[in-house]
Amino acid sequence: MIQTTDKKVGAVLVVGGGVGGMQASLDLAEGGYKVYLVEKGPSIGGVMAQLDKTFPTNDCAMCTLAPRMVDCGGHMNIEKMTYSEIESIEGSAGNFKVRVRKKARYVDPEKCTGCGECVESCLVRNIVYIDQPGRAPVQIEEDVRVKVDDILNRYSGGREIIVPILHDINEEFRWLPPEVLCRIAEVTEIPIEHILRIASFYNAFSLKPKGKHVIRVCTGTACYVKGAQRILDTFSRELEVEVGDVTDNGQFSLETVNCVGCCGQSPVITVDDDIYGYVNQTMVTGVLGKYT
Amino acid sequence: MPHITNVMICTCTNCISNGALDIRDSLDAQIKRQGLQDDVLVVPTGASGLCVNGPILIVQPEGIFYQKLKGKDIPNLVEEHFLKGRPVKSLMYVPPGEESPIPELRSIPFFKDQRLIALRNRGLIDPDKIDEYIARDGYKALAKAVTSMTQEEVIKEISDSGLRGRGGAGFPTGRKWDSRRKDPRTPKYVVCNADEGDPGAFMDRSIVEADPHSVIEGMAIGAYAVGASSGYMYLRMEYPLAVKRIQLAIEQAREYGLLGKDIFGSGFDFDLQVFKGAGAFVCGETTALVASIEGKIPEPRQRPPRTTLWDKPVVINNVETWANVPVILNWGAKWFAEIGTEKSKGTKVFSLAGNINNAGLVEVPMGITLRDIVYNIGGGIPKGKEFKAVQTGGPSGGFLPASLLDLSVDYEQLDEAGSMMGSGGMVVMDENVCMVEMARYFVAFTNDESCGKCTSCREGSLALLEILSRMCNGEGKPGDIELLEELGEAIRDASQCGLGQSLPNPVLSSLEHFRDEYKAHIDEKRCPAGLCKALITFNISEEKCIGCRLCAKKCPQEAISGEAKELHTIDQDKCIKCGVCLDACKSEAVLVA
Amino acid sequence: MSKIKPEDLDKIGEKIKRTMLLREGSCRVKIIVHMGTCGIAAGARNVMKALMDEIEKAESKDILLTISSCAGLCSSEPMITIEEKDKPAVKYVELTAEKAKAIFAGHVLGGKIVNEYALAAGSERTL
Incomplete structure (x- = not known):
């Protein structure tokens, strides 16, 4: 349909209050249209509001979303119809008639101040949350499970136990195998998503298997000033492995570490628990020889 | 309040027969005369084992050993040692078979200006007991x-x-x-x-x-x-x-x-x-x-x-x-509160590292100058190279160039100079350290460590890193310097935590003090420090090469040719600028230009 | 062990001072190997081992071998300090197992400071 006059008439109905719906509503409302924003959930925001980061730029989801939510919430030209669903649409372009069913909220939105007191005092609210679909039991080898459970038995408490547990697991297995993480989630009742985020946040934890020996080239400032980069390059060249990877034969992992606090003897490397000071490129072959 | 100095005087029969009691009285009198009775305590002790050289005096906690004392030595000893803090060499113990005593620990520059409070027990106690x-x-x-x-x-x-x-x-x-x-x-x-x-x-x-x-x-x-x-x-x-x-x-x-x-x-x-x-x-x-x-x-x-x-x-x-x-x-x-400066009290522990002769841990009173730390305590730059800068405060700090060496080290002064006290890391850099590359290093570090919550820090550090990397690769463009400055200020203002706010510091402070180096990278495509791989070539000096073939053997690319005892040359097409030859050469014949 | 009271601190202190300061003739010489991370990186373990072997060989009962932390001058590690009764402590720097053996023979057994490897005598200014 092509509008023949430039006179703006009527109103627009946007279905779905996610980030796309909100942006569309804002653009239209800014353009002078009256907007009805229909959203079936109790609040606008959609899926993006549940995300932490978004692909591919890894941008913070809330940082993108929050300004639009606030703008939509306060815009005089946008009428929000949340907790509502469309029942029928009749008519043609320019003259639609839409039937919207507003579901009962049992709360008068005009009067509600959002204090949250009703949630706190409700006796049955937790029932909804407890009734989650159960996860399938974790597939894990018996001896591994025994080891993991041994470690888990050392700790009790809330989320604060997760870092110490992962330390112990890392020490036992030298990396964090996925089935072990699932087992931790199962026993501690800490969501696997949280465990994975913690595990991937810290440099100390590895989500892929390591080589038999782990070479860490210190790239602290003092070592860097004294040529740590060249030493790292040499290891990478000699072992034919990229930094952060494992050699094909599984013998060595090559990593960097931000300072082992041994700056007096920079440049420094560590191989497993051994520390070598005053390293230069010509020593690389010799060091590797000790571990092959 | 304990006494600062204890003087152990041996009062065994042997030493008494050599006049130890007179020495003790004389000591007491002289200490009183100098008004040091609250600082110096004279303790009579038993046989020290070396009493043939008596009377013997051991000054603690320094552990200085005086021997063959005479009554007339005492006024001078008390004044020199206890008042002015200068032990009297001529009266010190000389181990048999040696011409001169080995230096006293505190006369060595590295230890002389240090004062240990936080590190009071270092090297003295077994930490496991x-x-x-x-x-x-x-x-x-x-x-x-x-x-x-x-x-x-x-x-x-x-x-x-x-x-x-x-x-x-x-x-x-x-x-x-x-x-x-x-x-x-x-x-x-x-x-x-x-x-x-x-x-x-x-x-x-x-x-x-x-x-x-x-x-x-x-x-x-x-x-x-x-x-x-x-x-x-x-x-x-x-x-x-x-x-x-x-x-x-x-x-x-x-x-x-x-x-x-x-x-x-x-x-x-x-x-x-x-x-x-x-x-x-x-x-x-x-x-x-x-x-x-x-x-x-x-x-x-x-x-x-x-x-x-x-x-x-x-x-x-x-x-x-x-x-x-x-x-x-x-x-x-x-x-x-008597130690340190007006606003910064006590001592500070610094870890001294990088291109410096005496790398190590030093604890000094606040207010000491950087020059004292780098040259007196640190013993200067190895191999007679030029001092270029000292980096304090880690990735949040800044570079202090030679012109600021006389800066007194306390919280305020360092802040003013565009760096910060930080936890006390001090990395000394010589002429062969490229400041652009160093700024790149720190930004790469913070980029890696940024938790990713604030866009300014996460994306800003990445943008800085891209520009700096480009410069190091010889692809810097006019206007890059201004862009770095603008970005740096934006990141500083828009980030939530200390990591983000201080992330641009290494860039901004190196720009302030070493702008010429940035310009050389952009305008002349030259790395003055000879570090940025894309901007340097390796060559072998005709005068210095002794033809030992050490470098040729180590070169991973087999880019170095030349017979034994003849001048070697580097094939620039094969050279990957890894610097192995530089490490291998014993006669400093590998030149970087 | 039962809890200690403030006055017990002095007792423990006195007891340990006797062994530390070698006033009571139980030990003639105390050898401190400086074993911080930097010392270990530079090879303090080898030095320690060499000294242990030497003490065993010499069958001496009056030598106390103990550890302590970094002595501050990290670039000159490994270091050891030798304390003899009523003499200023001597610090040796940049050691290897061989040098440690030489020092053991020369200084600990022979009583002569091995000037070649010695840095200095005395102790630092604390407090």
Whole structure:
């Protein structure tokens, strides 16, 4: 349909209050249209509001979303119809008639101040949350499970136990195998998503298997000033492995570490628990020889 | 107040027959005459074993050994040694078979200007033995605090001493404690921040490794002062030895009842546990640190007026701050406040590293100049190279060029100069360090360690990194410098936590002091320091090459040709600029241009 | 062990001072190997081992071998300090197992300071 006059008439109905719906509503409302924003959930925001980061730029989801939510919430030209669903649409372009069913909220939105007191005092609210679909039991080898459970038995408490547990697991297995993480989630009742985020946040934890020996080239400032980069390059060249990877034969992992606090003897490397000071490129072959 | 100096005079039969008693009387008289009776104590002791050379005098704690003393030597000795602090060489003990005594430790420049407070027990005690710590006045301050002082008195003592946080920001410790003490919420916590993430800094590691009990005692005193009953020691996992030692120390302290219930029968309970960090630089930031302990994602939060742990009050101090606390209670606030400058009291531990002759750990009074640290203590730059800059404050700090060498080292002066005290890392750089490359290094570091919460820090560091990398690759463009500055200021203003706000510091301060180097990279496509691979070539000096073939054997590309005892040459097409030849050459014949 | 009282600190201190300061003739010489991370990185373990072997070989009962932390001058590690009764302590730097053996023979057994490897005598200024 092509509008023949430039006179703006009527109103627009946007279905779905996610980030796309909100942006569309804002653009239209800014353009002078009256907007009805229909959203079936109790609040606008959609899926993006549940995300932490978004692909591919890894941008913070809330940082993108929050300004639009606030703008939509306060815009005089946008009428929000949340907790509502469309029942029928009749008519043609320019003259639609839409039937919207507003579901009962049992709360008068005009009067509600959002204090949250009703949630706190409700006796049955937790029932909804407890009734989650159960996860399938974790597939894990018996001896591994025994080891993991041994470690888990050392700790009790809330989320604060997760870092110490992962330390112990890392020490036992030298990396964090996925089935072990699932087992931790199962026993501690800490969501696997949280465990994975913690595990991937810290440099100390590895989500892929390591080589038999782990070479860490210190790239602290003092070592860097004294040529740590060249030493790292040499290891990478000699072992034919990229930094952060494992050699094909599984013998060595090559990593960097931000300072082992041994700056007096920079440049420094560590191989497993051994520390070598005053390293230069010509020593690389010799060091590797000790571990092959 | 203990005496500063003890003079042990041997009063065995042998020495008395040589006139030791007269010497003792003369000593007493001279000490009184100089008004040193409160500082110097004369202790008669038994046979020293070398009494044929008597009378013998040992001055402690320096451990200087005087022999064959005569009455007329004493006035000079007292004046020179005890008043002016210059031991009298001519009277010193000469081990048999030697022409001259080996130098006294304190006459060596590295040790001369140091004053050990936080490191008071380094190298002296076995850190695995609590008894040795106790023998050096250990846990006396805790006993004094819990049995004879009120919380207010302890805090007043710390406030009066002028102690400020040694982690970098320099917040007055007494004021921090007082605000937590007044907080009505309980339970309260104390935390020791030993998540020493700054690359090039190792003070905290050394203190925990050398003297774990001093930190435990400091924390217990702090806990008493604010009313906390449990504490955490947040230690980096990269320091396995320190983890081991502090764990052992905690067990020993528990066994002695120095941690646990009813310490010293005073009704005060305190226990401590180690929380091992997991390799995230951002965890040194207090809000991220508490989130890490709570088991949350360690992202910094909008800093509340006061950081809390599980919504309860918490005192977080750095290792060095805690280690200073027992000394202040033992020796008094007045004594401590006399050391240092007007606003920065006491001493600071620095880790001296990089291109410097005496790399190591130094503890110096505040207000000492950078020149003293780099040249007197550090012994200058190796191989006679030029000093270029010293980097303080880690990735949040800045570069201080030669023109600022006379800067006095305290919190304010360093801030003014565009750097910061930081936790005390000092990395010295010589002429062969490229400042653009160094700025790139720090930005790469913070880019890697950024938790990713704020766009300005996450994307800003990436943008800086791209520009700097381009410059190092010889692809810098006019206008890049201005862009760096603009970006840097935007990142500083828009980031939430200290990591983000201080992220541009290395870039901005290197731009301020070494703008020419940036220009050389952009305009002339030249790296003045000879470090940026894309902008340099390796050559072999005709005069210096001795034709040893060492470099040729080591070259991974077989790019070096030349027979033995003849001049070698590098095939520039094959050369990957790895620098192996530079390391291999014993006659400094490999030139970088 | 039962809990200690404030006055017990002095007792423990006194007891340990006797062994530390070698006033009571139980030990003639005390050898401190500086074992911080930096020392270990530079090879302090080898030095320690060499000294242990030497002490065993010499069958001497009056030598106390102990460890301590970094002595501050990290670039000159490994270091040891030798304390003899009533003499200033001597620090040796940049050691290897061989040098340690030479020092053991020369200084600990022979009583002569091995000037070649010695850095200095005395102790630092504390407090």
